[in-house]
Amino acid sequence: MSVKHGILGILADGPRHGYELKTQFDGLTGGLWDLNVGQIYSTLERMRKDGLVALEESGEGADERKTYRVTDAGREELDGWLQAPPLRPRPLRDEFFVQLGLLIDRNRPAALALINGVRRVHHLRLASLTRQKVLLARSQERGRIHRELLLDAALLHVEADLTWLDRCEERLGALGGGPQAERPPP
Amino acid sequence: MRDAIITLDGATRRFKRGHAVITAVDAISLAVERGTFTAIMGKSGSGKSTLLHLMSGLLTPDAGRVELLGNDAGQLSDNDLTLLRRDYIGFIFQFFNLLPSLTAAENVALPLLLARRPRGQALSRAREMLATMGLADRVDHKPDELSGGQMQRVAIARALINDPPLLFADEPTGNLDSVAGEEVLLLLKDLQTRQGRTIVMVTHDAKAAAYGDRIITLRDGRVQQDIATGGVAV
Structure with a gap:
């Protein structure tokens, strides 16, 4: 997973403290x-055990004092990873999927109301990303x-x-066909 | 409402389609505050264009009331409405609506020329306006020599030439690629936040609507959702 590889990539530019790594990540x-x-x-601790990074001599003691550098094995791991397209880019795991699954046959009005609520949340998220x-x-x-x-990626998602x-709402049968036609006034 | 520039109170507008009557806007009540950016969303046929036309005085309501810049739009004569739009309202369209035989500067100056302002004065004002849009080197170009984004900026300059407090934009990015579209949206955002203008924009694009600090979604001529995005202070 790419926290490890992100860290390797940052350390490839030179040794860093844990906190510097966090900021750059x-x-x-x-x-x-x-x-x-x-x-x-x-x-970092796991990576050290795996021999991908090593502690600098000077920085022993508490976590925030420790300085890490990348090892040769770490560089090799990084180069391999940078050339490999991720096979599972994004898990489709969302709380709403479960809510929808539970509501869809039990309480359709509640499912539709929830869709509206989720839509509102998404519009607010779009607005925040746009800001x-x-x-x-x-x-x-x-x-x-x-x-x-990155912002574009988030916006497009x-x-x-x-x-x-919209598709969910349509399939749940709530979508009317445009404006309502009425009888002409007599 | 603190300082409403537009108020709709039960505004309704119907159209005949064959023998049926379509209620395009169905008793909508809402107020738009001065200095805000409102996005109106909805599928085609949801009534969003009709709503925009009611809000801007291009149409008057069959029932209910529309108050526009302190005037009851239903009580104004056609001539008074035309003057109100000319002097206080700017319009921006999806297809730019530029005259192909005129240069960018002439297009921008057109509202002043129609108001019989001296030609030299009108054109120099238009050139200044185009320069603020980053189009100083395009003033003597005809529309077909401009990119879509440039044409829309010319159209925005034209909408601003009378310095209107209120701007209506109907799918302003609908005919632009995403980069040019974003430039136009940023420009509209600046016109709101830096110049204090009120903007009402119709769009079907949620990403465009996200530039608004309020998003109104229509369905079947009614307000389905009205979301404050809390986004004024950019």
């Missing part, structure tokens, strides 16, 4: 990947292109979710 993922510094330390995009467009930040592309919600 956030930069790589545009802050869209929720990772705490504890996960960095535990991953980040507007701020980014107005800044001259370094690494802007990568961050912009939410858009796909919204399209799918």
